[in-house]
Amino acid sequence: MKKKILFLLLFNFIFCFSQENDKTKKSLATQSNLTGDWLGARPWLSDNGITILPRITSFYEGMSSGDGDKKFEFSGKADVQIIFNGEKLGLWKGLKIITHSELNYGQSTIGYGGVLLPKNTALAFPGMNGSDYFDISSLFISQSVGSNKTLMVGKINMVDIASGTRFSGGAGIDNFLNVAFAAPPSGLVPPYIFGSLFTIKTKPLNYTFGIYDPISAVNKSGFENPFESGVTFFSSFEKPVKIAGKTGAHSLKVVYSTQNGTSLESLDDNLILPPTVGNEIVTKNNRYYLGYSFNQYLVQPTADVDKGWGLFGTIGFSDSDPTPINWSFLLGIGGNSPIKSRSADVWGIGYFHTSISNGLKDSALTASFVLNDESGLEAFYKAQLLPWFKLGIDFQMINPVLDKCKPASFVGLRSSIKL
Structure with missing residues (x-):
C-alpha cells in the first residue's frame, strides 16, 4: 500500500507542478508532454x-x-521510467541506472472467453489482482563501452526490451495488444528477469547474450534465492539487410535453461499431483527454445529512418516437455499510416498460432476438459492526435485454448498520454 501511495503522490506532484504551464509559452497543441516542462524543471533535471x-x-x-x-x-x-545518467551526475561515461515503475488499475478482461494468452500485454504484467498491481519492473545498471557495446545487470523488464521490435513491439501500449505479437511467449523468457544482458553491434551482425534466473521476477526483487532453480542462457543474432533500398532484418534466438520441471508426458498415467513413480517425483531436465524472426519495410519514404510500413513474422520451437508450448507462429503487416497527413499514426494486422504441448493436452490435468492450440487475428489503428496524446481502436478474434469455448471476439479503445 505504501508503494501505491508514493506512486500516486508522484503523479499528483507532476500534475500540480505543471499548473503554470502557460509560462512555458508553448500550447497544448505543440508541446511534447501534457504537463509541459514543469516550469523549466524537466529540462534542468535532464541536463x-x-x-x-x-x-x-x-x-x-x-x-x-x-x-x-x-x-x-x-x-x-x-507508469514512470527514470533514467539516471552517470556521466552527467559526476560519475563516469557510459553509466546509466534505469528504473521503470508500473501501476495497473481497473478491471481487466484478460481470460474472458476461455482465452489462454493475455490479450492485453500492458495489463498482464505486473498483474491486476490483490497486491500484484504494482511493481518496479526494471531496476538495473547499464554500462556502455563506445557506441556498440552495452552491459545491463539487475532486474530487467523484457517486455520493454521487446517493445523495440519493429512493427510488432510497443509493450501493448503503442502497437499490438496481444502478447502473441508484443512479446511472443517462448516459455523460457519471463516478463521480468533477474540477471544480465550484453549487446554488441557490429557491421555484419548484432549480438545479444544473456544469463538470468529462470524464475520470473514479476512482483519480486530478484534477490529471493536467485538461481536456486538453475540458470538460463540467452543469445540472439540479428542481421540487418536492405532489399530494394529498404530496411529489414533477420534474427535467430536460442535459449537454453538448466531448470528442471515436472514431465508433462508423465501426467498421462497419474491422476495425482505431483506425479510419482514409487516415491520419486518424475522430472524432465533442462529446456530450450529456438526461434527465427524477420521484418522488412515494403514502403519506406526515407532510407535509414524508421518510418513506413512492412511485413514481420516469427516462428519458434520449444522443447514441449516440460515447457507447455510446442511451437508458435505469427505473421503480420503494419507500421506508419500510408496517409501522408497521418504519417505519425500506426496500424497493424496480424495472425498468430500457438501450439500447446501434446503432453499437457493428454495429461490427467485435462481429464475433465479438452485443450486446443490457440490462434487469433488482431487489427488495430492508433492515431497521434497531439504530440503527447494517442487514441486508437483494437479488434481481436481468437480461437481459445478451451475446446468447449466458442471463438471469442474482443473490441476496445486505447489511449496513451505522455505526462
Whole structure:
C-alpha cells in the first residue's frame, strides 16, 4: 500500500507542478508532454542527469462474442521510467541506472472467453489482482563501452526490451495488444528477469547474450534465492539487410535453461499431483527454445529512418516437455499510416498460432476438459492526435485454448498520454 501511495503522490506532484504551464509559452497543441516542462524543471533535471518519463495508458474493452460475460471494462496502466545518467551526475561515461515503475488499475478482461494468452500485454504484467498491481519492473545498471557495446545487470523488464521490435513491439501500449505479437511467449523468457544482458553491434551482425534466473521476477526483487532453480542462457543474432533500398532484418534466438520441471508426458498415467513413480517425483531436465524472426519495410519514404510500413513474422520451437508450448507462429503487416497527413499514426494486422504441448493436452490435468492450440487475428489503428496524446481502436478474434469455448471476439479503445 505504501508503494501505491508514493506512486500516486508522484503523479499528483507532476500534475500540480505543471499548473503554470502557460509560462512555458508553448500550447497544448505543440508541446511534447501534457504537463509541459514543469516550469523549466524537466529540462534542468535532464541536463543534470535525471530524465523522468511518466505516462498513463487507458483501456475500455470487452468481449463482443464468445462464451462468458459480454460487459465492457475500464482499466489502465500508470507508469514512470527514470533514467539516471552517470556521466552527467559526476560519475563516469557510459553509466546509466534505469528504473521503470508500473501501476495497473481497473478491471481487466484478460481470460474472458476461455482465452489462454493475455490479450492485453500492458495489463498482464505486473498483474491486476490483490497486491500484484504494482511493481518496479526494471531496476538495473547499464554500462556502455563506445557506441556498440552495452552491459545491463539487475532486474530487467523484457517486455520493454521487446517493445523495440519493429512493427510488432510497443509493450501493448503503442502497437499490438496481444502478447502473441508484443512479446511472443517462448516459455523460457519471463516478463521480468533477474540477471544480465550484453549487446554488441557490429557491421555484419548484432549480438545479444544473456544469463538470468529462470524464475520470473514479476512482483519480486530478484534477490529471493536467485538461481536456486538453475540458470538460463540467452543469445540472439540479428542481421540487418536492405532489399530494394529498404530496411529489414533477420534474427535467430536460442535459449537454453538448466531448470528442471515436472514431465508433462508423465501426467498421462497419474491422476495425482505431483506425479510419482514409487516415491520419486518424475522430472524432465533442462529446456530450450529456438526461434527465427524477420521484418522488412515494403514502403519506406526515407532510407535509414524508421518510418513506413512492412511485413514481420516469427516462428519458434520449444522443447514441449516440460515447457507447455510446442511451437508458435505469427505473421503480420503494419507500421506508419500510408496517409501522408497521418504519417505519425500506426496500424497493424496480424495472425498468430500457438501450439500447446501434446503432453499437457493428454495429461490427467485435462481429464475433465479438452485443450486446443490457440490462434487469433488482431487489427488495430492508433492515431497521434497531439504530440503527447494517442487514441486508437483494437479488434481481436481468437480461437481459445478451451475446446468447449466458442471463438471469442474482443473490441476496445486505447489511449496513451505522455505526462
